[in-house]
Amino acid sequence: MLRVTVWNENLHEKExxxxxxxxxxxxxxxxxxxxxxxDGVVTRTATMxxxxxxxxxxxxxxxxxxxxxxxxxxxxxxxxVAERVAQNVLNGMGLVVLHSAHKxxxxxxxxxxxxxxxxxxxxxxxxxxxxxxSHPIAQGLDEHFELPHEEMYGEPFGIPQPDxxxxxxxxxxxxxxxxxxxxxRGMGRIFYFRPGHETFPTYYDPNVIRVLQNAARWAAPxxxxxxxPCPQVEPLEQV
Amino acid sequence: MLRVTVWNENLHEKExxxxxxxxxxxxxxxxxxxxxxxDGVVTRTATMxxxxxxxxxxxxxxxxxxxxxxxxxxxxxxxxVAERVAQNVLNGMGLVVLHSAHKxxxxxxxxxxxxxxxxxxxxxxxxxxxxxxSHPIAQGLDEHFELPHEEMYGEPFGIPQPDxxxxxxxxxxxxxxxxxxxxxRGMGRIFYFRPGHETFPTYYDPNVIRVLQNAARWAAPxxxxxxxPCPQVEPLEQV
Amino acid sequence: MLRVTVWNENLHEKExxxxxxxxxxxxxxxxxxxxxxxDGVVTRTATMxxxxxxxxxxxxxxxxxxxxxxxxxxxxxxxxVAERVAQNVLNGMGLVVLHSAHKxxxxxxxxxxxxxxxxxxxxxxxxxxxxxxSHPIAQGLDEHFELPHEEMYGEPFGIPQPDxxxxxxxxxxxxxxxxxxxxxRGMGRIFYFRPGHETFPTYYDPNVIRVLQNAARWAAPxxxxxxxPCPQVEPLEQV
Amino acid sequence: MLRVTVWNENLHEKExxxxxxxxxxxxxxxxxxxxxxxDGVVTRTATMxxxxxxxxxxxxxxxxxxxxxxxxxxxxxxxxVAERVAQNVLNGMGLVVLHSAHKxxxxxxxxxxxxxxxxxxxxxxxxxxxxxxSHPIAQGLDEHFELPHEEMYGEPFGIPQPDxxxxxxxxxxxxxxxxxxxxxRGMGRIFYFRPGHETFPTYYDPNVIRVLQNAARWAAPxxxxxxxPCPQVEPLEQV
Numbered sequence: 001m002l003r004v005t006v007w008n009e010n011l012h013e014k015e016x017x018x019x020x021x022x023x024x025x026x027x028x029x030x031x032x033x034x035x036x037x038x039d040g041v042v043t044r045t046a047t048m049x050x051x052x053x054x055x056x057x058x059x060x061x062x063x064x065x066x067x068x069x070x071x072x073x074x075x076x077x078x079x080x081v082a083e084r085v086a087q088n089v090l091n092g093m094g095l096v097v098l099h100s101a102h103k104x105x106x107x108x109x110x111x112x113x114x115x116x117x118x119x120x121x122x123x124x125x126x127x128x129x130x131x132x133x134s135h136p137i138a139q140g141l142d143e144h145f146e147l148p149h150e151e152m153y154g155e156p157f158g159i160p161q162p163d164x165x166x167x168x169x170x171x172x173x174x175x176x177x178x179x180x181x182x183x184x185r186g187m188g189r190i191f192y193f194r195p196g197h198e199t200f201p202t203y204y205d206p207n208v209i210r211v212l213q214n215a216a217r218w219a220a221p222x223x224x225x226x227x228x229p230c231p232q233v234e235p236l237e238q239v
Numbered sequence: 240m241l242r243v244t245v246w247n248e249n250l251h252e253k254e255x256x257x258x259x260x261x262x263x264x265x266x267x268x269x270x271x272x273x274x275x276x277x278d279g280v281v282t283r284t285a286t287m288x289x290x291x292x293x294x295x296x297x298x299x300x301x302x303x304x305x306x307x308x309x310x311x312x313x314x315x316x317x318x319x320v321a322e323r324v325a326q327n328v329l330n331g332m333g334l335v336v337l338h339s340a341h342k343x344x345x346x347x348x349x350x351x352x353x354x355x356x357x358x359x360x361x362x363x364x365x366x367x368x369x370x371x372x373s374h375p376i377a378q379g380l381d382e383h384f385e386l387p388h389e390e391m392y393g394e395p396f397g398i399p400q401p402d403x404x405x406x407x408x409x410x411x412x413x414x415x416x417x418x419x420x421x422x423x424r425g426m427g428r429i430f431y432f433r434p435g436h437e438t439f440p441t442y443y444d445p446n447v448i449r450v451l452q453n454a455a456r457w458a459a460p461x462x463x464x465x466x467x468p469c470p471q472v473e474p475l476e477q478v
Numbered sequence: 479m480l481r482v483t484v485w486n487e488n489l490h491e492k493e494x495x496x497x498x499x500x501x502x503x504x505x506x507x508x509x510x511x512x513x514x515x516x517d518g519v520v521t522r523t524a525t526m527x528x529x530x531x532x533x534x535x536x537x538x539x540x541x542x543x544x545x546x547x548x549x550x551x552x553x554x555x556x557x558x559v560a561e562r563v564a565q566n567v568l569n570g571m572g573l574v575v576l577h578s579a580h581k582x583x584x585x586x587x588x589x590x591x592x593x594x595x596x597x598x599x600x601x602x603x604x605x606x607x608x609x610x611x612s613h614p615i616a617q618g619l620d621e622h623f624e625l626p627h628e629e630m631y632g633e634p635f636g637i638p639q640p641d642x643x644x645x646x647x648x649x650x651x652x653x654x655x656x657x658x659x660x661x662x663r664g665m666g667r668i669f670y671f672r673p674g675h676e677t678f679p680t681y682y683d684p685n686v687i688r689v690l691q692n693a694a695r696w697a698a699p700x701x702x703x704x705x706x707p708c709p710q711v712e713p714l715e716q717v
Numbered sequence: 718m719l720r721v722t723v724w725n726e727n728l729h730e731k732e733x734x735x736x737x738x739x740x741x742x743x744x745x746x747x748x749x750x751x752x753x754x755x756d757g758v759v760t761r762t763a764t765m766x767x768x769x770x771x772x773x774x775x776x777x778x779x780x781x782x783x784x785x786x787x788x789x790x791x792x793x794x795x796x797x798v799a800e801r802v803a804q805n806v807l808n809g810m811g812l813v814v815l816h817s818a819h820k821x822x823x824x825x826x827x828x829x830x831x832x833x834x835x836x837x838x839x840x841x842x843x844x845x846x847x848x849x850x851s852h853p854i855a856q857g858l859d860e861h862f863e864l865p866h867e868e869m870y871g872e873p874f875g876i877p878q879p880d881x882x883x884x885x886x887x888x889x890x891x892x893x894x895x896x897x898x899x900x901x902r903g904m905g906r907i908f909y910f911r912p913g914h915e916t917f918p919t920y921y922d923p924n925v926i927r928v929l930q931n932a933a934r935w936a937a938p939x940x941x942x943x944x945x946p947c948p949q950v951e952p953l954e955q956v
Contacts, residue, residue, distance in 0.1 A: 090831055090875075092612070103947075112829040113903050114807055116947045129415050131394045134570070134665040139700055143395065154950065155368045155407060156382065158807075160902055163642075163878060168394060168407065168415045175950075176368050176407045176415050185877055186830050187612040222617055230820075230833045233871065233892075329592055329636075331851070342708075351590040352664050353568055355708045373809070373904040378939055393711065397568075399663055400641060403880075414711075424638055425591050426851040461856055469581075469594045472632065472653075607893050609872045621873065633848045633885060634860065646872060646885065646893045654846050654885045654893050 002041045002220050005063040006032040007055065009073035010047040012198040019198045027069050027196070030203040031098070034212045035067070041216060048073055053081050060084060065094035065219045067212075069196065070101045082106050090186030094219025096212070099196035102157075107192070110185050111160055118154030118175065125172040126150040126195065128179055128207075135166045137180060137191065137214040145207035151197035153177045159192070167211075169194060180211070182218075189219045241280045241459050244302040245271040246294065248312035249286040251437040258437045266308050266435070269442040270337070273451045274306070280455060287312055292320050299323060304333035304458045306451075308435065309340045321345050329425030333458025335451070338435035341396075346431070349424050350399055357393030357414065364411040365389040365434065367418055367446075374405045376419060376430065376453040384446035390436035392416045398431070406450075408433060419450070421457075428458045480519045480698050483541040484510040485533065487551035488525040490676040497676045505547050505674070508681040509576070512690045513545070519694060526551055531559050538562060543572035543697045545690070547674065548579045560584050568664030572697025574690070577674035580635075585670070588663050589637055596632030596653065603650040604628040604673065606657055606685075613644045615658060615669065615692040623685035629675035631655045637670070645689075647672060658689070660696075667697045719758045719937050722780040723749040724772065726790035727764040729915040736915045744786050744913070744920060748815070751926040752784070752933045765790055770798050777801060782811035782936045784929075786913065787818045799823050807903030811936025813929070816913035819874075824909070827902050828877055835871030835892065842889040843867040843912065845896055845924075852883045854897060854908065854931040862924035868914035870894045876909070884928075886911060897928070899935075906936045 008028035012019040023030050028045040036043040046054025048070075060066070066085065070077070082105035089095045089110055097107045102115045126147045130138045154175030160183070167180030179194035193211060195202045202208055247267035251258040262269050267284040275282040285293025287309075299305070305324065309316070321344035328334045328349055336346045341354045365386045369377045393414030399422070406419030418433035432450060435441045442448070486506035490497040501508050506523040514521040524532025526548075538544070544563065548555070560583035567573045567588055575585045580593045604625045608616045632653030638661070645658030657672035671689060674680045681687070725745035729736040740747050745762040753760040763771025765787075777783070783802065787794070799822035806812045806827055814824045819832045843864045847855045871892030877900070884897030896911035910928060913919045920926070 086829075110829040112803075112827040118948055118950050120950050127413055129394045131396070131417065132400075132662075133395055134662065134667075134700065136700060155370045156372055157370070158903060160877065160900070161371075161404065161880060165400065165404075168417075170409060170413060170415045174366055174409060176409045178370065178407075183877070184610075184612065186875060189612075222612065222614060225611075231835055233835050233837050325590075349590040351564070351588040357709055357711050359711050371901075372942075373901065373906075373939065375939060397664060399638065399661070402639060422638070423849075423851065425636060428851075461851065461853060470596055472596050472598050605891055607872045609874070609895065610878075611873055633846045634850055635848070639849075639882065643878065643882075646895075648887060648891060648893045652844055652887060654887045656848065656885075 002216060003062055003064045004032070004035050004041055004043045004067065004216055005046055005059060006035070006043060006067040007046045007053070007069070009070040009076070010049065011073050012071065016198070022199070022201050027198065027203060031067055031069065031212060034203060034209040035216045037209070038213045038216065048076060053077060055081050055085060057084060060088045060093060063093055064221055065096060065216050067096045067098060068101045068104055068106065069098045070104045071198065074104050077105050079105070082109060086110050089188035089190065092187035092221035092224035094188060094216070094221060095190045096215045096219055097190065097192045099194060102192065107190070110190060111183060113160055114158035116158035117177070120152040120173060121197070122173070123149035123200065124152055126152070127170040128195070129168045129170065130166065131168050132164065132166050135164060136218045137166050137182070137211060139214055140210050141207055147195055147200070147202055147205060147208070149200050150195055150202060153194055187221065187223070187225050191215045191219055241455060242301055242303045243271070243274050243280055243282045243306065243455055244285055244298060245274070245282060245306040246285045246292070246308070248309040248315070249288065250312050251310065255437070261438070261440050266437065266442060270306055270308065270451060273442060273448040274455045276448070277452045277455065287315060292316060294320050294324060296323060299327045299332060302332055303460055304335060304455050306335045306337060307340045307343055307345065308337045309343045310437065313343050316344050318344070321348060325349050328427035328429065331426035331460035331463035333427060333460060334429045335454045335458055336429060336431045338433060341431065346429070349429060350422060352399055353397035355397035356416070357391070359391040359412060360436070361412070362388035362439065363391055365391070366409040367434070368407050368409065369405065370407050371403065371405050374403060375457045376405050376450060378453055379449050380446055386434055386439070386441060386444060388439050389434055389441060392433055426460065426463070430454045430458055480694060481540055481542045482510070482513050482519055482521045482545065482694055483524055483537060484513070484521060484545040485524045485531070485547070487548040487554070488527065489551050490549065494676070500677070500679050505676065505681060509545055509547065509690060512681060512687040513694045515687070516691045516694065526554060531555060533559050533563060535562060538566045538571060541571055542699055543574060543694050545574045545576060546579045546582055546584065547576045548582045549676065552582050555583050557583070560587060564588050567666035567668065570665035570699035570702035572666060572694070572699060573668045574693045574697055575668065575670045577672060580670065585668070588668060589661060591638055592636035594636035595655070598630040598651060599675070600651070601627035601678065602630055604630070605648040606673070607646045607648065608644065609646050610642065610644050613642060614696045615644050615660070615689060617692055618688050619685055625673055625678070625680060625683060625686070627678050628673055628680060631672055665699065665702070669693045669697055719933060720779055720781045721749070721752050721758055721760045721784065721933055722763055722776060723752070723760060723784040724763045724770070724786070726787040726793070727766065728790050729788065733915070739916070739918050744915065747920040748784055748786065748929060751920060751929045754926070755930045755933065758933060765793060770794060772798050772802060774801060777805045777810060780810055781938055782813060782933050784813045784815060785818045785821055785823065786815045787821045788915065791821050794822050796822070799826060803827050806905035806907065809904035809938035809941035811905060811933070811938060812907045813932045813936055814907060814909045816911060819909065824907070827907060828900060830877055831875035833875035834894070835869070837869040837890060838914070839890070840866035840917065841869055843869070844887040845912070846885045846887065847883065848885050849881065849883050852881060853935045854883050854899070854928060856931055857927050858924055864912055864917070864919055864922060866917050867912055867919065870911055904938065904940070904942050908932045908936055
């Protein structure tokens with residue numbers, strides 16, 4: 001059984017009627033439904049307005065993979081919760097970072113860079129190409145798929161070189177982007193996936209759903225540990 | 240002093256008048272002129288129709304960085320010369336692999352994969368984005384530059400994950416490509432650079448020239464060795 | 479069901495009584511028994527003295543993961559079979575390269591480097607450390623395990639930087655070695671694992687057996703393809 | 718001209734006479750002397766007890782490469798200065814992280830992991846092997862060199878996979894360690910170098926000095942930028 005928690009700042013849904021219309025259960029609801037359609041996956045959701053943003057240590061201990069969507073509320077996430085999430089990733093919990101969460105506190109803590117990028121919000125066409133067809137996250141996809149209307153994100157993207165690069169995006173307006181990036185940190189696995197602007201029904205797209213499902217399985221921990229200590233050790237040899 | 244040898248199969252120039260018109264000194268001539276404009280660089284050229292394709296061991300021993308352009312003549316390159324080039328790269332010589340040389344024998348020997356890709360030859364617009372602005376090969380370039388007419392190469396590109404990814408291309412027709420890829424193999428450095436179809440004056444473009452010059456300096460060996468032996472060694476410790 | 483083929487040059491077993499005594503069914507027999515103890519795995523073996531070295535296209539088509547042990551017979555492997563193996567890896571077959579197969583033709587074709595290293599054959603102690611405890615191939619192992627007597631292999635090891643580094647070896651005589659190295663090439667996965675000198679009962683060691691089993695599962699293909707063509711494609715956009 | 722600043726918490730030197738005896742000018746003094754012996758390098762030092770730990774924005778703006786030695790005072794470094802250092806690295810300043818600074822705030826911010834490791838302080842022999850003899854930081858060194866007495870650091874080391882792995886350490890007591898690790902982050906380059914326990918005269922060792930000098934040159938910025946903004950951009954194409 002794979003236990004997935006989908007976290008969302010859940011701000012646009014409350015403030016922008018057009019977002020609420022597209023995602024009546026919230027973006028977290030749509031993502032949870034997508035991933036939860038997989039056999040053997042159980043999902044729960046958590047949002048920023050819950051106590052401790054819904055991410056108590058107990059919840060994280062029961063989470064194999066955490067999905068994170070956020071945009072304008074990065075600064076409202078408490079440092080304590082952000083640190084707790086990052087530590088849990090280092091201890092083995094998977095993390096799937098969605099769209100504008102490229103600037104979220106947990107992601108930036110884990111990659112150490114700026115997360116900066118270019119953007120343009122005119123709803124242009126995005127075409128997502130698989131550069132590593134052997135990768136588990138690319139399984140079941142064609143060589144490329146299209147999203148008719150998305151926000152554009154452009155390079156240079158302020159990330160370390162990904163451990164594995166899975167997808168590249170082409171945008172009608174002339175930009176490219178590393179849209180599917182794997183990072184291994186500590187015992188945990190992190191996948192950044194670009195699409196998912198709040199004003200488009202991206203998380204209902206069958207190909208996007210497939211990526212979310214593949215990512216949940218890929219990021220699932222083999223085992224969880226209680227942190228890496230720095231132990232003083234006895235010599236193993238006669239020195 | 241940096242000693243650069245530019246190799247070209249030199250077939251299109253002899254068979255296609257429109258290529259000869261663009262490159263009256265051959266593609267090798269244009270590339271040599273571009274790189275040779277750097278202070279401290281001396282260039283020579285070599286072509287397939289020379290004895291040993293112009294790449295005797297003596298020539299390679301006097302070459303710090305070898306540029307390689309080829310397209311329809313890959314199969315005409317002798318296995319012996321291809322192996323000689325690959326060995327010299329492992330021993331420290333730099334190699335800059337241009338455009339359709341993605342299927343050349345030396346490159347495939349060194350990366351071990353297929354080199355396969357998609358292509359389309361309608362002279363569409365290519366926009367080349369820098370994804371690693373800190374990289375030596377990207378110095379002096381803007382965030383992106385354009386080539387108004389180029390052949391398209393599309394992903395998936397059959398290469399190992401590059402050690403360093405410098406450029407991505409956007410094509411008007413809807414594809415993306417890893418256009419600037421660094422590989423470190425043995426004591427040598429390899430840079431693959433995508434642009435340079437024979438029917439377009441790509442190697443006269445100031446940005447492309449800058450890339451060629453940067454690549455020559457980046458790929459230059461720190462030192463050359465006479466191969467890696469497999470020595471039997473005495474124990475260094477009392478075991 | 480995971481279909482594993484274990485290939486062995488099978489020369490030492492016939493020529494050196496002490497090897498035959500340790501491995502009465504051959505090294506291939508011991509490795510096949512180790513991996514075959516996994517639920518869902520079926521094994522077969524193949525040796526150099528068979529027609530086409532036992533590796534016809536039909537056999538490879540029915541092989542998910544190929545294990546390869548070889549030492550003094552690298553030169554006797556036909557180029558045709560070596561090329562066939564390498565192509566099958568690019569098309570998705572897993573390859574586990576054991577010990578002195580660091581100089582085997584298929585491995586060198588796929589990594590493109592020399593495979594060179596240092597060696598010493600005095601049967602010293604080897605201690606194998608896990609540097610990536612999150613890696614699937616490290617599951618079930620302690621932080622380190624020991625082999626009381628092994629041949630030493632020392633750095634520098636002539637390989638490209640591994641895509642994932644799993645194990646490092648410490649040798650009593652004073653050397654270190656990258657003993658567990660993952661490479662992704664085309665659709666296939668390659669794992670190099672150092673231990674396994676023919677005069678020691680290494681492949682009966684419980685920790686080594688665990689690594690072999692883990693490696694078989696890790697290298698198993700998600701899917702197989704019939705090669706990467708270089709297709710000419712229509713423009714996807716109105717250019 | 719390469720401007721190097723050597724930072725040291727400078728605590729052991731004041732509290733432990735045996736350290737003060739080895740490093741009468743402080744560890745920072747010895748490192749500055751080592752790097753400053755290079756032609757074209759100018760050095761300054763900074764210590765924790767200075768205002769803003771000696772690392773004002775003005776000092777960092779005039780620093781091409783910052784060396785960082787610290788051990789028991791990590792927690793005394795202000796978050797503001799740690800963040801300032803990390804930001805300057807992302808903007809292009811080089812950072813050389815020495816020995817026990819594996820747990821320093823700037824390093825952990827930039828790599829995002831725990832920095833954990835094993836340790837033992839009995840003054841055993843360390844042998845440092847070059848695994849990438851082609852690397853600029855390895856130039857001028859033999860295949861290995863020895864430090865007769867050092868603190869042991871052992872794997873697993875809680876770092877992301879290095880972008881380039883240069884050195885591995887062998888310890889007499891039975892451990893191995895990734896002792897020379899390169900990371901590229903933003904516009905900056907980071908080199909972690911293991912040796913340098915305060916009770917041994919490690920920074921007077923000629924091979925160690927050579928590494929420090931090579932690292933200073935390798936980490937030097939090609940250019941500095943004023944941060945990566947996240948710009949909204951106009952479409953480059955008619956969409």
